[in-house]
Amino acid sequence: MASPELKTITEMLRARQQEAPSDISFPASRAMAGGIPAEWIAASRAGDDQTIYWLHGGGYCIGSINTHRGMLARISAATRARVFAIDYRLAPEDPFPAAVEDAVSGYLWLLASGVDPEQIIIGGDSAGGGLAVATVVALKEDGKPLPAAAVCISPWTDMALTGDSLRSKAETDPMITNDGITRVRDAYVGDSDPSAPLVSPIYAGLSGLPPLLIQVGENEVLLNDSTRLAERAEAAGVDVTLEVWPEMIHVWHFFAAMLPEGQKAIDRIGEWVRQRLGAPVTAS
Secondary structure: OOOHHHHHHHHHHHHHHHHOOOOOOHHHHHHOOOOOOEEEEOOOOOEEEEEEEEEOOOOOOOOOHHHHHHHHHHHHHHHOEEEEEEOOOOOOOOOOOHHHHHHHHHHHHHHHOOOOHHHEEEEEEOHHHHHHHHHHHHHHHOOOOOOOEEEEEOOOOOOOOOOOHHHHOOOOOOOOOHHHHHHHHHHHHOOOOOOOOOOOHHHOOOOOOOOEEEEEEOOOOOHHHHHHHHHHHHHOOOOEEEEEEOOOOOOHHHHOOOOHHHHHHHHHHHHHHHHHOOOOOOOO
């Protein structure tokens, strides 16, 4: 059974969903977060040899390093790796392919700075989770060195919005509505094909991708974006670890300061990452 704190967070999110004006502009939403181009985030015990390259969520329209710094600090502590996060360009001012271009550029900047790709884990949450997969696909297609592995939290991978959970989980998801996700999808996709591989990496050729950890909540409308990504990646020969967390909501990790399951999921990411990078799994 989920912790009592989940009920409090769910009620808070539902209230925010009902109170939020549906026509608020994306720049106005974004102004609450601010943002800077790139930032290193490192917990006290994080080393310099291993890097988590993180792409934030926000539907490709809002979000920034500032909104995600707390969660990324926890990920740094759990993985004992430094985190490099970027503020990629956002829609509607900069629709696809701007975010993919920026994500690829950030990764190539790491390589040019001397970071070993075998010591990089790429990751992202929500839209950033889908962007992480699209970035690896773009790197593979361009013949660039790939990261050691990828971590996706509640990834949004299907801009065509065909997942059954968009309907079946509509009543249980306190954060994402179908109207809201359609609006941000339209802003990001623009005139592009929503089923194009780098727009929706669930439709990409996934063979040759590095190991993939996917964490998703049982109660979110994007559940099938994760389960179908896992199925297609496994069919392509990718080493996939799919974790569907009972009763959890979209990117519950974000609430780790008050939600025990959020910290447990982050700790699990830390364990998985350390195994992939050859670091000790147990605390020293």
